[in-house]
Amino acid sequence: MGRCKTTWIRRFSTAVRRHVVDEGDWSYSSEWWGTESQGETILRATSGKGNGIVSVLAYPSSRPSRVFWSEKESWLKCRYEETHPAHDCRQQLRILGYQWRVLRFNDDTRQSAVKVMATYQETKPDSIYLMQQPHCLAVPYLRSMVSVGLATIASCEYDIVSVLQGKKPMHILCIGHGGGSLPLFLASKIQGAVIHIAEIDPLVISASIRAMGFPAFSVVTHSADRVLKPNPIDEVMWKGIHERLYLYEADAEKFIIDNTNIYDMVFIDAYDGDDIFPHKLWDSDSPFLKALSSRLHPEHGTAVVNLHSDCDLSNLGGAVPSIFEPILPMGKYVSRVCRAYKDVLLGANSYEGRKGTGIAFAVSVPWVLNTSLVVCRGFGGKGEYDHKDLVVGTLINKSLELEQVMNLPSSGLEYIKRDFVLVE
Numbered sequence: 001m002g003r004c005k006t007t008w009i010r011r012f013s014t015a016v017r018r019h020v021v022d023e024g025d026w027s028y029s030s031e032w033w034g035t036e037s038q039g040e041t042i043l044r045a046t047s048g049k050g051n052g053i054v055s056v057l058a059y060p061s062s063r064p065s066r067v068f069w070s071e072k073e074s075w076l077k078c079r080y081e082e083t084h085p086a087h088d089c090r091q092q093l094r095i096l097g098y099q100w101r102v103l104r105f106n107d108d109t110r111q112s113a114v115k116v117m118a119t120y121q122e123t124k125p126d127s128i129y130l131m132q133q134p135h136c137l138a139v140p141y142l143r144s145m146v147s148v149g150l151a152t153i154a155s156c157e158y159d160i161v162s163v164l165q166g167k168k169p170m171h172i173l174c175i176g177h178g179g180g181s182l183p184l185f186l187a188s189k190i191q192g193a194v195i196h197i198a199e200i201d202p203l204v205i206s207a208s209i210r211a212m213g214f215p216a217f218s219v220v221t222h223s224a225d226r227v228l229k230p231n232p233i234d235e236v237m238w239k240g241i242h243e244r245l246y247l248y249e250a251d252a253e254k255f256i257i258d259n260t261n262i263y264d265m266v267f268i269d270a271y272d273g274d275d276i277f278p279h280k281l282w283d284s285d286s287p288f289l290k291a292l293s294s295r296l297h298p299e300h301g302t303a304v305v306n307l308h309s310d311c312d313l314s315n316l317g318g319a320v321p322s323i324f325e326p327i328l329p330m331g332k333y334v335s336r337v338c339r340a341y342k343d344v345l346l347g348a349n350s351y352e353g354r355k356g357t358g359i360a361f362a363v364s365v366p367w368v369l370n371t372s373l374v375v376c377r378g379f380g381g382k383g384e385y386d387h388k389d390l391v392v393g394t395l396i397n398k399s400l401e402l403e404q405v406m407n408l409p410s411s412g413l414e415y416i417k418r419d420f421v422l423v424e
Helices: 002-017 026-032 066-083 140-153 160-164 181-189 202-210 232-238 252-258 287-295 322-331 334-346 388-405
Strands: 040-046 053-060 093-105 109-121 124-132 170-175 193-199 245-249 265-268 302-308 359-365 370-376
Touching (some): 026 093, 040 202, 066 093, 093 202, 109 181, 124 232, 140 265, 140 302, 140 359, 140 370, 170 181, 181 193, 181 245, 193 252, 202 245, 287 334, 302 334, 334 359, 334 370
Parallel strands (some): 170 193, 170 265, 193 245, 265 302
Antiparallel strands (some): 053 093, 093 109, 359 370
């Protein structure tokens, strides 16, 4: 086991130094952004929670090629020996292949896209195990939320390096689960991350586990008890990660009101089957926002919200192309959502003579019609960030630091530099 572990460490160190192929980059979007007719339907059922028809489609993946499969199989073998040293280590896992899995609502909205690896045991060839690839974060708006959000909290004297190394905990809440790529990415990259996930639809939770390779051990009851015990294969794939994921079937408003946790970061991506961001999650008079304000850490608490971008239809001659129809219901209210979050989480007068109370800003996301809203209580704690250029410069510097420390496959600069707007 010692030799195997040393080999794994050496390979990991080598992987850190070499160029990382970013499979989530938009250049690969033709694989995971396909049409319904191009994919194979893996799951299809009707939601009882307003999401309409929930389906998961599979698309072929070009990477990694077969020449790299043996390296991954060696890693799986080492993991088996490390997690189950007293067991028969001949239970070798073999790779069957890789696919993109896309979660859709009503055969239209692409809610989530993940890369999965399918494996089987040599002694049980009929047993197929799916493992979502945690470092592969597709869909540009998720990459924007992560890169800009982490750069922001790291800019307010928050010791993110200790968190990344697992020396101190970072409490994160994800509202909206989808396929689970966001919480899984955070848990795999941030060793100190303890992540709660609130998802209202049990069908979405089931789809993410059964068809999208999200770890089943993450599911908990309302009292935070694990629903399932981990089996040996779960431990091989997820030990060190799935213990820090807590997936609740819960309404976001009720969840945030009922619990007493204080969160360092909150990520909100909660659209229903009609592609609508529920009014109760952004109304300034709603119990949700008021409760969220009390749950966000008072010194550095950071909330990151995915919104559909406003779009300028003035030059379209009154005709609205069908590609814009899905975004219109939310697009009309983006500025109101931003203002509501800023007012409730920071205070209505945070930019009117009360420096040092935090910052709220929005950035647009390239390739897709989305906006990432960031509200941070600790940014500009000494009142020196009252100019847009100073804010952007600080975020760029922190983004570059995190890109190196976290070994991120993509840069956050394209998001921070793009249409940066302070919420006034």
